[in-house]
Amino acid sequence: MTDSETETSGTPWFTGTRRRLGQYYEIGAFIGNTGSLGVSGRSSQSPQMGVRFMEHHGLITKFTVGLLAAMAASGDRVETGRTVQRTGDYEVTTVYSRRKTDGEREADREMVAGALSGEYVTEFVLYTDGLFGAGAGKADRVRGGDFYLGGNFAGPFVLDLPSIFDIGLVYSFNHASDVLFDDGHRANVEFVNFGLMVRYQVPITTLVELLAQIDLNVYGLLSSKKENTVHGTPLRLGAYLNLTDRVYLRPMLTYTTGTSGLGKLVEAGIRF
């Protein structure tokens, strides 16, 4: 973090979206109902509770991405082709390769260095059966989770506070068992998303920030429809209500394309 990034003005209790220029962590617990499992034939949404963890420009993701990049860059040879010969019951595969050139080795080193110098935002949302001893045992409760990995950059400033664009990959798997339909039958329902997340967070004051988010479901666009499986794209609208810089409430509305109903949840959490 640079000196200019650590500069703050006013009370140290409220710095608003300036925090999004630095490194920090966010842990929250939420309760509500999902907006992703509203398949045709249901008049109610599945209850949902769980925990959300966000690492903002942190080291865990940096180490993980750096490790993956190093694994991808490992090896001193490049495969140039392969042939397969079948003789009776035998199959012989011949792999042709060459040594990496100096330019390719340098590119590998730059890729690893770039991965380690990146600033990432990772969010992990886990749906749980219960929370602090409450809520366990509801049959059609949402299970599964959401995972986001990406980065961010500052947009236009509002009242001396930066607005923030987040962009990244999203993977979601939500499911609920024995969901009761309006005609009385029960079935399992699931939602799968693998695609691109784009979010815009705009400050109103240091106390209130609005955010709009789309989890574009690329997998859903490319896959065929199945009964009771949702492949829609969630559109989310929410806000951060900062009680201090370290304590927040986060109400969120979610509408998923191709479903009925609106998901509503509220999260309470801390930052450190």
Add this chain to the structure above:
Amino acid sequence: MTKTMRTLPSLTLAALFGASICLAPARAHADDELPEKERGMYGEHLALVDITGMTASGTRRGAGDVDYTRKAGLAEFRIGGFFEEDYFKTLIGLELQVALGYQASNAYGAAPPPAMTMPGEPTPAPSAPYVDPTSGFYMRGDVAFTYGLVRWRSILPGRVVLGAGGGFEAGPRLRGGEGGQGYALLFGRLQLWPSDLLGLHLTAATTVGSYRLEALGSIDGWTLGARARFINPARDDLTQERQLEAIVGLMF
């Protein structure tokens, strides 16, 4: 253990954790420093070498519950440190601990009472004997990211640290045989420095199904401590064990 008893410690910990966070402004730590003597010890960086004696008592489940005791000794090496601060002045660090120990076989208490039989009825077959965990070496390794959440200097300087990571242990299993298993690890630590020479470090840790409490006191690096480990305390259907360890070591 009742639901209330299981929930109460979680709520208490969450309340303490939340209060310490809420009461700290975002940028409250700009000028603080660690006590001079703790630098390089258990301050910004730490290395602890210690030997530990352990006595365990437990209850094996099976064809009748049987109590047992066991003794073990181990050597541990812990190293870690904080290497940067985040936006909220939280210290970000890493901690690694490895332990190599040797445990004796279980010493069992009274055998399960024989089943009651009526005169003239055949005597039931004796219960299958317990498979004794083999005595032998065992090892444990933990690694965790550490977060120095809150620290203060006034009156009694101190710090609250949260750790999250995982570990691996291998050796004789509680239920018999040998093997290894990985686990997630979460811990909270309160550190107090009454003087430049004196440090007190209290740690509460949890892995899936087990809990650990540790108290270490150091005087100019020389360290004495105790650790209690509770395995499966909330599971009446699994072997339960309580371990008590005495620790002697040196921080540097």
